[in-house]
């Protein structure tokens with residue numbers, strides 16, 4: 331059978347789940363099928379992104395080469411971006427203009443910040459969304475340069491007090507400390523406490539850590555817009571700043587809403603087998619999937635855990651066998667890196683602040699990277 335006539339599974343986006351499936355490419359070859367991964371470049375791991383901003387990790391610590399991963403496992407890689415998908419014709423259109431026919435498709439293209447009212451004006455502070463990850467490293471370089479040149483930290487306003495905004499704030503403060511300058515950071519959140527979904531004790535512990543750095547935390551107030559001077563709050567006050575870090579929540583990449591299949595900002599609506607509720611040949615995982623059986627938070631861990639189910643379901647689809655259901659966990663471990671050698675661990679209603687939590691997070695993250703890295 332020549333390669334054009336083999337059944338073909340395309341993996342669109344080298345997200346967390348697709349790294350696992352790519353590493354299993356041999357299983358597809360053994361069935362006489364092609365497994366092809368398409369991504370514009372490197373995989374950047376969000377679990378270590380806060381430490382990348384805070385100066386703890388180098389950019390190479392945070393990256394995996396998805397092409398080397400899938401080729402090493404016997405699959406194929408196309409370095410490009412998927413611009414459009416025609417589910418009726420079962421074709422993908424790439425940035426290069428090439429059109430490719432698929433038999434099965436899996437999407438793991440991730441999410442982006444829903445920047446909404448925080449669009450930057452023509453002149454004013456630089457606005458840094460928390461995703462994609464590579465610009466966070468540019469942000470760090472820009473801050474480090476300014477701190478070296480002036481001996482001061484440029485003023486930063488972080489908008490968002492959830493896990494991502496809080497963890498990045500702590501790491502910005504840690505970056506200032508590493509450069510022997512005082513932090514110049516204000517965190518603004520519309521919610522009444524940091525980490526509104528975590529136990530109240532964990533929120534209070536985090537508030538104490540940020541106060542000690544010190545970081546100015548403004549609770550229960552909304553950032554209305556960004557002006558040439560800084561961030562204007564609902565109260566009318568303007569927080570003058572040089573940089574804004576936008577951590578205001580993630581929405582699925584727009585591609586998932588352009589297929590003509592049921593989808594929303596939460597992602598492509600998928601059933602328990604991670605298949606589109608409208609099209610059994612299209613699967614989705616991670617932040618771009620909206621799991622119909624129940625709401626799942628936009629966390630890397632859910633993509634990682636769904637990966638093996640999607641892999642088995644793609645193989646079952648190729649063999650004409652029944653599919654399996656993904657049963658996501660109800661309780662999960664979360665650890666925030668606080669930029670000072672300590673971590674804040676939460677699990678169900680329990681929490682712990684200390685160095686052991688940080689070391690555990692570092693170990694988990696490095697183990698994930700080493701599993702898929704050929705360094």
Ligand SMILES: Cc1cc2nc3c(=O)[nH]c(=O)nc-3n(C[C@H](O)[C@H](O)[C@H](O)COP(=O)(O)OP(=O)(O)OC[C@H]3O[C@@H](n4cnc5c(N)ncnc54)[C@H](O)[C@@H]3O)c2cc1C
Pocket residue numbers: 342343344345346347368369370371372373374376377378379380410411412413438439440441460461494498583585615616617618628629630631632633665
């Ligand atoms: C700063 C930060 C820290 C975080 N820390 C944690 C944490 O510690 N633990 C945790 O569980 N979650 C964490 N999260 C949440 C986490 O980022 C997301 O849940 C996770 O990245 C989603 O992974 P994914 O596999 O869906 O997509 P991603 O990891 O974002 O991968 C998507 C891939 O798709 C590719 N792609 C995009 N569009 C296209 C296209 N059109 N064609 C081809 N390829 C495309 C991209 O290049 C990318 O490689 C953090 C988020 C942020 C922003």
